[in-house]
Amino acid sequence: MTETVVHVTTLDQWKSVLDVWFAQGYEWLSYKGYREDYFRNGSRQLRLNPINKITYSGSNLYSEDDCIEYADFMAQQEKTMANETYYVTREQLDLINTIYEKLYSLDELVNCHTEAKNPFDDFSIPKGNALLRYLGGDTSVEFKVKEQLYRLWRIDDDGDRVYMKFTKHGTPDWTMDEDNAFTAPREEIEKHKTPAWEIEEVD
Incomplete structure (x- = not known):
């Protein structure tokens, strides 16, 4: 890129x-x-x-x-992007498609909120009504699965799990906060892997 x-x-x-x-x-x-x-x-x-x-x-x-x-x-x-494209998890896309195929899709959407874990809790869409528009038949809205991202981790001298990150200047560094780790598609992650680091999927 x-x-x-x-x-x-x-x-x-x-x-x-x-x-x-x-x-x-x-x-x-x-x-x-x-x-x-x-x-x-x-x-x-x-x-x-x-x-x-x-x-x-x-x-x-x-x-x-x-x-x-x-x-x-x-x-x-x-x-x-002729359409409004929103990137979601595989689980969310499967659920959206299941709801879309139902006769009363809005009822199905409301029923999702009664589950123990609402699958849309982490549903990050800048325009909140995009999902409703899609379920209502708006063909200018589409959903795609986010590309799977990976990060690098290792165990440091103190036995703590640390993750690779880059400073704002592009210098490699480490962090104990997985949310601040360097994440990228596998092809990019492979370029930075050394024997000291392990690769894992980002949830």
Whole structure:
């Protein structure tokens, strides 16, 4: 994957770019949410780096030639994604398809909430009504399975389980927090594996 840097000028544009990337299954390198504080502190450049993680340029270091303007980025998205595509787990996609095939799909959806574990608890969709629109027959909405991601782990000298991560400068490091670990498709993970590290699937 090549690097993408998007230049934005407003907070709404900042959130719209993140909505696109979140819906495609990408996440921040070390954070969660929209991180409006980065924008308020002056950042106007959002970056999807070659290891499939979202970062930002606090000092707006990328030149005009290295950035894509917000309007051009969104136009590209419209071309490559004629539909609204949302990435979900295999379990969620199977459930969506099962519900969709029922005569009274909305009743089926409501009944899912009576289960001990609601399978939609972690259902992250920027526009909350996308699932309802899909079940109602809106053909502009589609769901796809997220690509399986992996991470690297090892046992350190103290007997603790640690995970490989990358700093914001791209330097390899380690963390005890699995949520901050470097995650990527298996092909990319294999490039970073050494005998010290084991590969595992990300839930």
